[in-house]
Amino acid sequence: MKRLVLVALLVLSACGRQAAEAPPGEAVSFRDRTVPIGSTTRGEPTDLNGDWVVSAAFGQGPVRGADVGDRVQVALDASGTGQWVLADRAGGWLRVPVTLVRAGRYEVPGPQPAASVVFGTATPKLVVLWVDDDFRTAVVGTPDGSFGWVMDRPGRGSPDRMAAAREVLDFNGYDVGRLSVTPEAPPVPIL
Numbered sequence: 001m002k003r004l005v006l007v008a009l010l011v012l013s014a015c016g017r018q019a020a021e022a023p024p025g026e027a028v029s030f031r032d033r034t035v036p037i038g039s040t041t042r043g044e045p046t047d048l049n050g051d052w053v054v055s056a057a058f059g060q061g062p063v064r065g066a067d068v069g070d071r072v073q074v075a076l077d078a079s080g081t082g083q084w085v086l087a088d089r090a091g092g093w094l095r096v097p098v099t100l101v102r103a104g105r106y107e108v109p110g111p112q113p114a115a116s117v118v119f120g121t122a123t124p125k126l127v128v129l130w131v132d133d134d135f136r137t138a139v140v141g142t143p144d145g146s147f148g149w150v151m152d153r154p155g156r157g158s159p160d161r162m163a164a165a166r167e168v169l170d171f172n173g174y175d176v177g178r179l180s181v182t183p184e185a186p187p188v189p190i191l
Contacts (some may be wrong), residue, residue, distance in 0.1 A: 030058040031145030035173030039104025039127045045080035047135045048128070052151035055137075055162065056181040058174070065119065065147025066140075068180050072151055080106065084126065086118050094118050104128040120146060130168040137161040139168050148174055 076082035080100020094114040111122035141148035
């Protein structure tokens with residue numbers, strides 16, 4: 001009987017912890033939503049253009065986001081309008097149109113099925129939290145903290161930039177203890 005009570009208490013405790021992480025109807029958050037989230041003002045939108053590989057990600061929740069090793073391609077015009085293209089699990093590509101709404105902050109102009117697959121919502125808000133001076137490493141997240149990732153140009157990751165990316169995530173309220181990291185990904189061909 002004591003074991004049964006102990007098991008029941010453990011199950012209730014685990015349920016309580018999950019409820020604290022995500023209120024009913026909300027996605028799991030990897031960041032403290034009470035911490036203000038900042039975006040970079042460095043560079044022009046077109047500086048993000050090209051092929052990237054995700055080197056670290058928050059991927060333990062129900063929202064797909066981006067996983068370590070995923071490829072991301074960014075194609076923006078000078079005004080910040082364009083698309084983010086992410087690899088899907090079936091070997092295809094999910095194209096998510098975006099518009100720059102202010103420095104480092106992108107929104108989907110209208111509901112997009114591809115955005116729902118990747119981000120768990122048809123109208124995600126993407127925030128570029130930080131990029132290094134040469135646009136070799138970038139940190140992407142969302143105000144609600146439902147996902148976040150670090151991406152590097154193929155074959156160009158570095159330990160010092162990963163350390164800086166972790167500091168930026170921590171500063172913006174992300175729980176870096178939940179960040180999945182992989183060694184530098186091998187170069188991949190541009191899409």
